[in-house]
Amino acid sequence: AQSVTQPDIHITVSEGASLELRCNYSYGATPYLFWYVQSPGQGLQLLLKYFSGDTLVQGIKGFEAEFKRSQSSFNLRKPSVHWSDAAEYFCAVYGGSQGNLIFGKGTKLSVKP
Amino acid sequence: ETGVTQSPTHLIKTRGQQVTLRCSSQSGHNTVSWYQQALGQGPQFIFQYYREEENGRGNFPPRFSGLQFPNYSSELNVNALELDDSALYLCASSLGQTSGRGAQYFGPGTRLLVL
Numbered sequence: 001a002q003s004v005t006q007p008d009i010h011i012t013v014s015e016g017a018s019l020e021l022r023c024n025y026s027y028g029a030t031p032y033l034f035w036y037v038q039s040p041g042q043g044l045q046l047l048l049k050y051f052s053g054d055t056l057v058q059g060i061k062g063f064e065a066e067f068k069r070s071q072s073s074f075n076l077r078k079p080s081v082h083w084s085d086a087a088e089y090f091c092a093v094y095g096g097s098q099g100n101l102i103f104g105k106g107t108k109l110s111v112k113p
Numbered sequence: 114e115t116g117v118t119q120s121p122t123h124l125i126k127t128r129g130q131q132v133t134l135r136c137s138s139q140s141g142h143n144t145v146s147w148y149q150q151a152l153g154q155g156p157q158f159i160f161q162y163y164r165e166e167e168n169g170r171g172n173f174p175p176r177f178s179g180l181q182f183p184n185y186s187s188e189l190n191v192n193a194l195e196l197d198d199s200a201l202y203l204c205a206s207s208l209g210q211t212s213g214r215g216a217q218y219f220g221p222g223t224r225l226l227v228l
Contacts, residue, residue, distance in 0.1 A: 004155075034216060036219070041224075042221055045219070046216055046217075090156070098158065098168075098169030099144070099146065099161045099168055099169045100146060100158035100161060100169060100171060101146075101156075101158065102158070103156050103157075104155050105153075106154075
């Protein structure tokens, strides 16, 4: 069965430091992968998506993610974190026949001044 | 281009009652998906509607039902509310029957509290 694992429940980084959020997926075919961000009390905003081609994808707000098939990973990165990046981040994989997304449990990012 | 909108933003109901949540899809999108997000969890897929028909369903009981209208807006209905139904309900719209390549765009959600 398809699944997504985000190993880190909570990460704290200093403002200006680099960030990497981990995501591992389980999917039989070529995965369609997504990263979403959710600010407190808000819906989900799409940061970036991977369908095929270049394994390094650029998204909004200076985020990027790298697809590594050999490691079944799709980690999210940002070179310099801003205080406004504090939020919860969700990795998702397209589930297939049902047309749904399968989400991880999320990683909460806190940013220290 | 208008984004996905949902109403109401918050709702309080008591156990056993029924609730209807509404969603307007993003302009040009013909597919609507509903998700339930419990506190501290990722969203869980409830069902998807494409051209007014249910196109896929997650592991939710039949008391969760929906509709999609000709303008592609949608409703989620939950009957016989239970305490565990307390959650953030998210609507997402996309283009196309299989929404994988068409990324899903989410509304702000409706927070439901069942007492």
